[in-house]
Amino acid sequence: MTKGAKPGQNRFAESQKRRRDYRVTRIKEEVIPKLKAFAGKITFDGATPFSKFCAELYNDGLPVNEKKIGYRTLVQGTEYWAQLGPVYYKYWDSAGNMEFKKETMIGRLAVKRADQLGADIERLRKENDALRSALRNHGTSLTPPPDTKHVDNAFMSKFDKTCRALKLVLDASDGMFAVDLISHKIICAFNDLEPQEGLVPKELAEPFVAWLNAREKNHGQQ
Known part of the structure; x- marks a missing residue:
């Protein structure tokens, strides 16, 4: 008897991942080389016409067992636009390219800062634990002394x-x-x-x- 998915589990997760991986690979190996060949030869009024052209390149010669991709999916799918976006900004939208680089840099700095803060917090936690241990070993109370002046x-x-x-x-x-x-x-x-x-x-x-x-x-x- 075939077992179903566990409660809350996506039974299609594995197949969806395979589809995403296939699409990313096809974009890298089939779409992007063709796009670069058109650089300087055609123009786009914005990201939408560009993504429509990318969808046509992707779907051209697509195996019959694979589902065609829509241009909105290429723009809204993070994994797909991460491949196509840099090409668009580099060859067809220099202003957008600067913004893209800015956002990328900000994102990297945010991740780096978060990692650094996490490391600092962990270091301070260890130092605090070591200090508490040392105070206990010397019989010193961890309770701060009362504010005598305030009490008086x-x-x-x-x-x-x-x-x-x-x-x-x-x-x-x-x-x-x-x-x-x-x-x-x-x-x-x-x-x-x-x-x-x-x-x-x-x-x-x-x-x-x-x-x-x-x-x-x-x-x-x-």
């Missing part, structure tokens, strides 16, 4: 706002709560039983007291 500024901004809020609360208590700048503690004027260190642990009160002292030093008594 953000923290101090929040700390300043917190201290301002606490001072507003103390000021609104009408003397019920106060700050002992000498003892570095927050006290309650109506609570004789409060702990010796004040209403809050000393390590919590000291930063606020230091903030008040700095504020008074820089801006005077608030």
Whole structure:
């Protein structure tokens, strides 16, 4: 039983490739030599008349088992025009020849640049891998250090706002709560039983007291 093509597979791909190869060979061996023989003897108003003439040369004497080619196929088929285009631009369209050379050069430069970029990327990848390996061998962390200055500024901004809020609360208590700048503690004027260190642990009160002292030093008594 004959097996069909696999899903998504072009069952005619092989025969199509053989046809393209045959046509390219025939263009090289049959059409182009005849074209060069006509150079300087006939003229063409553009690529279309030229491609029609090429199709006539190609189809002339074509084996009966081969399919004739149309002039549009010669122009639109990349493999075919890659053979015929240079001949047309060289002998019948000098301006187009310069444009063709320009496009060819740009294409080659683009390919060369892409290859170079690919090589550079691969080189950088290998260098990066080697650097990471060396850092790991020396026990160095790959995590970049935090921006200490940025973190400190953000923290101090929040700390300043917190201290301002606490001072507003103390000021609104009408003397019920106060700050002992000498003892570095927050006290309650109506609570004789409060702990010796004040209403809050000393390590919590000291930063606020230091903030008040700095504020008074820089801006005077608030």
